Amino acid sequence: MxxxxxxxxxxxxxxxxxxxxxxxxxxxxxxxxxxxxxxxQELAKKYGVTVVGLAETISSSDVLLLGIKPQGLSELLPAIAPHLRPQTLVISLLAGKTIAAISEGLSGHTAIARVMPNTPTLLGKGMAGYSLATGVTEDQKKFVDQLLTATGKSLLIPEELQNALTGTSGSGPAYFFRFVEAMIDGAIALGLSREDATTLTVQTIVGSAAMLEESGDSPTVLREKVTSLKGATAEALGVFNEAGISKIVADAMAASAKRAAELAQ
Ligand SMILES: NC(=O)C1=CN([C@@H]2O[C@H](COP(=O)(O)OP(=O)(O)OC[C@H]3O[C@@H](n4cnc5c(N)ncnc54)[C@H](OP(=O)(O)O)[C@@H]3O)[C@@H](O)[C@H]2O)C=CC1
Ligand SMILES: O=C(O)[C@@H]1CCC=N1
Incomplete structure (x- = not known):
């Protein structure tokens, strides 16, 4: 175990x-x-985990998971390195930080997995991309697979795609929450109460997401099924297209990926 x-x-x-x-x-x-x-104390009470000091945790762990912000890594690695056993698997969740940089900060440690998860992981509905360093054993790979299956879905990807994945699924939940905020504001502007606007918007998004997962139809087919010829939806989509929605979304995703690359420094 x-x-x-x-x-x-x-x-x-x-x-x-x-x-x-x-x-x-x-x-x-x-x-x-x-x-x-x-x-x-909060997490110990909620999950039954134990709060332990840094050195003891590192030296007694078979798997060490890093969940700090990327900006804190350069200070943390020198504190980890002296206590790390060569066979311990290090799993980094940190945006941008490369396997090579983590390995260097850990005196050449090679058992490293770089994982980019997202917040639906909290519900077991996450999407994670992961890349493995050369020193990861078959058993450690199985551990990562099993762990990520418990977070939701996962994809093994070449490390050079990690920042693209950050811009897609890592930051992705925030794009949808921002869209929901805008829809709620739009419904209020049309005269609905905030409470009703929230109920209508959230259930619309939840139902639409379920259709994406369960219907077997592509997003394009699902959109077309809502859009009556010369009807109301077509007018709304015309506004999106006029504003260049595809470019706005692609630019936003590229900005996330670019920032992830900067966080490597
Ligand atoms: N949030 C997201 O959607 C995603 C985040 N990530 C990555 O996950 C990592 C964590 O992000 P997130 O969980 O959002 O950030 P949080 O700020 O919620 O969590 C970071 C935690 O690390 C603690 N911490 C910082 N330094 C130390 C230290 N030296 N020793 C012990 N604990 C420390 C912080 O403590 P304190 O409470 O005192 O600040 C905080 O609890 C980031 O690197 C991010 O890039 C990846 C994918 C998605
Ligand atoms: O905002 C961030 O940098 C992290 C990475 C993806 C989601 N949160």
Whole structure:
């Protein structure tokens, strides 16, 4: 049974605690390293994990999951390196940070998995892309597969596509939440109360997402089924197209991927 240490248990770190437990790991096998004791106590109470010091967590873990912000990595790696056993699998969730940079900061460690998840991981409905360094063993690959299956869906991708994946599925949930915010505001502008606007918009998005997953139809076919000839929807889509929605979305995704690349520095 693997012992897992987690350094940085915020939004994604917590999502991975939940996924590890869903994947069959005992909470007593999970140690977390936190900056704020109250956060540690909250997670210990909620999941039954143990709050442990940095050195002890690193030296006793078979798998070490990094869930801090990318900006904190250069300071953290020198504190990890002296305690890390060569056979420990390091899993990084950090946007932008390359396997090569992590390996270098860990004195040439080669058992590293780079994972780009997203927040629906919290519900087991996430989408993650992952890339593996050369030193990852078959058993460690199986562990990663099993863990990511518990987070939702996963794709093994070449590392050079990690930033593109960040711009697609990593940041993706925020694009939809932003769209929902805009739809709620639009409904209020049409005279609906905020409460009704929220109910109408959220259920529309939830139902549409379910159709994407369950109908077997492409997004194009599903859109066409809503769009009556010379009807109301066609007018709305005309406004989107006039504003250049495809370019706006592609530019936004490229901006996320570009920023992820910058975070590598
Ligand atoms: N949020 C997202 O949608 C996604 C995030 N990611 C990546 O996941 C990582 C985490 O992001 P997210 O969960 O959103 O960020 P959060 O800020 O929610 O979590 C980061 C956590 O790390 C803690 N922390 C920071 N430094 C240390 C340290 N030295 N020792 C122990 N704990 C520390 C923070 O503590 P404190 O509470 O005190 O600040 C915080 O709890 C990032 O690198 C991000 O790129 C990847 C994909 C999606
Ligand atoms: O905003 C970020 O940098 C991270 C990566 C993808 C989602 N959140």
């Amino acid at each position: 693997s012992r897992v240490g987690i350094i940085g248990a915020g939004t994604m770190g917590e999502a991975f605690i939940a996924a590890l437990i869903r994947s069959g790991l005992q909470p007593s096998s999970i140690a977390i390293v936190v900056r704020r004791q109250e956060r540690g």
